[in-house]
Amino acid sequence: MNPLDSLTGQKTAQSAVTPCTRCGSRIAGICAALDIAGLDEMSHETRRNAVQAHETLFREGDPASSVVMLVSGMAKLSRLMADGRQQVLGFRFAGDILGFTQGKSHSADAEMLTEGVVCRMTRPQLEGMLERFPAAQRRLMDLCVQELALTQDQLVTVGRRHAEQRVAAFLLSLSVAARRRGDRVQHLEMPMTRAEIGDLLGLALETVSRAFTALRKRGLVVETGGHRVELPDLEALALVADGV
């Protein structure tokens, strides 16, 4: 599996799998675009950290002084409204980059769902690296375009699907993300709560629970405990998501 596919979902021209010497991750994010010299330089500049579940990576409004590369684990991007309602913008996985913006401050909260490992790089370091390694800049742009496409998918789901369709679409998106990481697509890690799924899909947590119950009764979802889920029939699930 080409690590470049981790976010793009498309085969890329580059085929050599060169793990980040510092991150040590198979799943290369931006690192994938670097040559040996770049990787070496990057390994001196980034800070690798283990992070716990529920740990906050940054908050909306924080100065965007660094970007975070998710090496392993799952994270949640969300925004808080004035009245306390929360909108989850998306879940992020190994290989994804969090907190990249040209603005002065972060536009969303980022919080770990599981324990994991992150690589942090300061903005000046990133800027310098992008100048020295045009391929990395190109790669970062691709990641950005992909994130845009994912967010647009999310918008279609929230805007134009019913509760059960939304949950089906959510499960499928988890499956697609797992494929990009090279994991099995029918046996998923699903560490998020019903409330978090509801905040992603624009539903109450009770509605999410009812939708899971309905899908379970139809045999489209099997919850095996320990935050693990099986999807025995992805095609049938896709039909549900599209309202057929």
Added chain:
Amino acid sequence: MNPLDSLTGQKTAQSAVTPCTRCGSRIAGICAALDIAGLDEMSHETRRNAVQAHETLFREGDPASSVVMLVSGMAKLSRLMADGRQQVLGFRFAGDILGFTQGKSHSADAEMLTEGVVCRMTRPQLEGMLERFPAAQRRLMDLCVQELALTQDQLVTVGRRHAEQRVAAFLLSLSVAARRRGDRVQHLEMPMTRAEIGDLLGLALETVSRAFTALRKRGLVVETGGHRVELPDLEALALVADGV
């Protein structure tokens, strides 16, 4: 007004307003990052076209053989679901770039709402230009990040606001876009139909109509005919949008 603010909403370092020699537009999109040589080169490579209202610029699935820069007029980005339901991903304005993706095909339909002018550039031309002018690549990335932020805003609106709040948020977003173009922020052009607004906000067109009626009765919206709208009190409208 710095044309670089057209999408970013933030003041940028560059201050010289260098209109695209071919487009002739005050509102520079990517052109703003080019020097004289770059502008000259670009003027030879791009094709400038007048387009009519309701003209399709590209469709979902079309090969993404060129990107489109919107010089003047308003456009609509949308996706069609299997059952015919439509989700409008957003409205786009002068200075915006449409159809930029690293995939092989467009992921959404783009259609003009008004008559206008567009600049087309083929992918190979764009790729070549990005290599020769790193500043242009950087600029394109900024546009991409900004588009992502807008889509995220949209997601919050659709996921976590009630009908009237959504319409208020939509009007405010039109106002923000007008400010970026240097137009008056309280006297807006609003060429889209209730149905299109509904497809943007995840509402039925009748619900949009009822929300407009409610806002009109509260004096927050004045429709002056000819697809023009006045927003006498933006702050009050913002309070409505946030559900206060």
Added chain:
DNA sequence: CGGTGTCTTGACGGTACTCAAAATCTGTGG
């Protein structure tokens, strides 16, 4: 001035939200 498309308004029904309580799961400490 008529025709067509858009908008408004009303009535009704359904989906999903809220409130509430019971059941299940998870992790911790004895």
Added chain:
DNA sequence: CCACAGATTTTGAGTACCGTCAAGACACCG
């Protein structure tokens, strides 16, 4: 290993918001 406390999930009942259907009003354009 078991018991227990807290968190999460499930399920139920009632309600509210919004979608659907329908008809009439309005605006725009030839």
